Amino acid sequence: MTDDHTDQPMPLVAHLTELRDRLLRALLAVLVVFIGLFPFANEIYAYVSEPLRAILPEGASMIATEVASPFLTPFKLTLVAAIFLAIPYVLYQVWSFIAPGMYRHEKRLAIPLLASSVVLFYAGAAFAYFVVFPLIFAFFTSVGPEGITIMTDINRYLDFVLKLFFAFGIAFEIPIAAVLLIWAGITTPEALVRKRPYIIVGCFVFGMLLTPPDIISQSLLAIPMWILFEFGVFFGRLVQRRRDAAEQAQD
16 A cells, blocks of 8 residues: 655654644634724624614613623624634644645545534524514513513623524534545545434534523424435535445456
8 A cells, every 4th residue: 555645744843843832823813803903992892783783672672780891791702803813824834734645535535524614613603683683682582571671791692692603613524524524534425314313303402502592493493414414425425425436446
């Protein structure tokens, strides 16, 4: 069996030096994006809080219960947004560090998987913002006791939506996880299909743990996870066929 690595081995010190440089570049990218976004921190928070503010009853508003919240909350959101926007470049630095140790056929599969994982994470966050937030906030504001004025703390709101952004972004990575498991030979599409009932139950359990305790938000996370699982099985079959064909060609 021939080794089809394209780069020569590097000594440990060179590896550590390169790792340091890659990390510094990733941090610098996040810092540059943060500096560019910080002047618009309040506008960014206004945009993120719009799904709730749009449905607040007349006379209700968001509040800041801590002295530093009007500054620190938009600051925290801007930092998270900078990391969010810099993810492609950060992952590029990770890829540039590990790619020399991979085989050509591994690179051919890893590149589309890496790009797809970024797109799916963004899609999950967008789904949460445009679909889930309006539904669950409308539900929450409509079931409150009579005579109670809704005045949500801006920091608590941010923590809540960041949790949902992260939950939906990770949930949308299910196809990538399924393809990787099949590609690594840990499982097969047929085995995943046989475990479908357990996976569906697991999706709803995952939704229950990561979303507010209401059936609407749980279903809005669990059902897309189930659909994405089916996509993962479909593409996993394609990957398995290509892998089997490559093994037959080598034999």
